[in-house]
Amino acid sequence: MIDLWGEDTATVVAHDEASFADAVVPPIFQNSLFTFSSYQEMCDTFAGKINRPVYTRGINPTVRAFEEKIAKLEGSEDALALSSGMAAISSAILSVVKPGDRILSVKHVYPDTFRFFEIFLRKFGVSVDYIDGSNLATVEAALPGHSLFYLESPTSWIMEAHDVKALCERAKEAGVTTIIDNSWASPIFQNPIKLGCDIVVHSASKYISGHSDVVAGVIATSAERVAQIRGEVTQYLGSKLSPFEAWLLLRGLRTLPLRMKAHEQAGMEIAKRLAEHPAVKTVFHPAFQNKAHPGLRGTSGLFSIELAENVSVEALCNHLKIFKIGVSWGGHESLICPAQASLIQSGGPNSTAFFGVSPHVVRLNVGLEDPEDLWGDLQEALGAASE
Template sequence: MSIKGFNSRAVHGGELYIPEIGNVTTPIFEDSTYKYPNNSKDIIADNTSKSTFLYSRWGNPTVQSFEGKYRSLEKTEYAVAFSTGMGAITATVLSIMKSGDRMLAINVLYGQTYYFFARKLKSYGINVDMVSVEDMNNLNIEKKDYKMIYIESIPNPLMDVLDIKKIGAYCRKNNIILIVDATFASPFNQTPVDFGADIIIHSGTKYIGGHSDVLVGVVGCNDNKYYSGIVDMRKTLGASPDAFQAYLAYRGLKTLGLRMERHNSNGLKIAQFLESSDKIVEVYYPGLKSGKYYEIAKDNLRGFGGMISFKLKGGIEESHKFIQNLEIPMPAVSLGGVESLITIPAETTHSEMTGEERKKSGITDNLIRLSVGIEDYEDLENDLYQALNKI
């Protein structure tokens, strides 16, 4: 029987069942090394080598189970897990780009990704050009010698939406590798491989893990050439996740669909509530009909997620006062957990950008990013309402 439903695949995909034990869930294999050679008749092979497991930096059964579950949801043939999302990003890019190559990225990215592209890659002789989301969506791309285009499907922190369908078609036509960081969408709301993406990256710390208790990254692709290169770079950089990290992410994936339904519902209603407040200048959320990217979002997303950014009237002092008066959202970085989190990107996630870089990207001091959790909507709205009234 072929299991098709998202939640069914989330529960049953990638499971490691051992008949001699009769386990219901994948065990945590905290092994650093394994018997080698293993001449047992029915071995479970390490996907990275197609042979017996040898060393957990290379491959681990629990990690492999997480990768299998992720593959079933992302609809890719291959998956590689990492110790962090940045581990996934750096290893993937470095496995493909070489000195003298040129890549194109959007200029609104997760702060550490922006830092890696704008500062570090140049020292390796890799040329990085950046354009606005609008120019990327309109394919205002001057150079034609790009080896790679890198985008976030919903860029952090302004919640624009990339037209992956259009960009994917362009990349296929021009033989350009398309990498999509789809962290803010999650595999529940979007599968970029359907739109022509070659490689999909997630910070599994966010929606995939879903409980703010794990650091993990994961990459999916359909081409063995990319897969082999990424696996080799993971081994070389030592960015493999340990078994317990992988287990927490594997467990988080089982409820991803259920959680995302609530994130989507709460996110849309909170965005609409904030938009109606006279204390707020502007709200950034893919699902708002008044939003600049709403039509693109409808065409590229199945749901709009729980990430909202908005600008309060006033400056940094008003932003601090608002956050301090909240009772439910906790002031903290990261996102995608069951609990609501709130932060000021200029002070946290994008603090490594210069003031001029933030200004060009629209990241002002009064910009606040809210990760809406799965709490009861009425409680969230009431809390936001009372905090806004105290400004």
């Protein structure tokens, strides 16, 4: 268990530097435009001599406040907030690759990241090779010839946590840029910049928001890379985060350490009990892996289980009362997401089939309800779903 209130975490999440009329919560700059007081000020701003908001697709003070907090929490020089996790992932990748480049990616990345690789990037002449991120020697041998190494740790569906520090060291030696999806751990449990990663991306729709009321993404990296991503990609794709969402994310951040602690405790307890349950064949949870993942300081409430052969996935989903059937995670509510349903999802290649996830796997998002109520719900439904 980490000291959640160590370092500057408490100050960063709870304290809003900007004070307006002594309000404890800063107002939302819910506007698109900021005017200039003179012709000269406009010239100086466009010449880069003054850094100030001009138009919300570029800089907005509420969005900036969120970006500054993420940069502090991740230990990066700067951050850039975008309209979704996929906008953060695609913008970060597009800032690194050009036609003809090859990406090396760990297996079991988030399914839409996989589709972005296979549907979008291949169209523009960028190819992707997939590798087992837990095998350092294989990664080291495969890195040369690639311009980008894409990590997600823990991975989607099978929740395999990797030694991010060692992987980023190998990539640095090979001159390969690294990007990691850090949504699962949140900045509370893992800070990949401090482990040597170049670019961190988050789906802020998950734990950072925490309330299932925002779709957002954020990139944390050096000031130079933020300027490059802004200037070469996001300004033209128009994928900037809007002020209201940023304001909701600032609210989410204030309780992030407390929520992560609750998700970790309840998630661990339920995962342990499921591991002993006859209806469960395997628990996919980083704490249950016999592998080193030294940069990970804690575990969240998202993990998967493979059900025993005699247990019906459909019956389990339908019998659960507190756990709702849903695709997202990281919010206050507990969810079950069956891999089987994603196998029949239309539209492009399917990552669960491609990487080999059994249709008997279901993912659980352990929310903030009473863990004993959640366990009761699972026990009852597992019993009813066992033939």
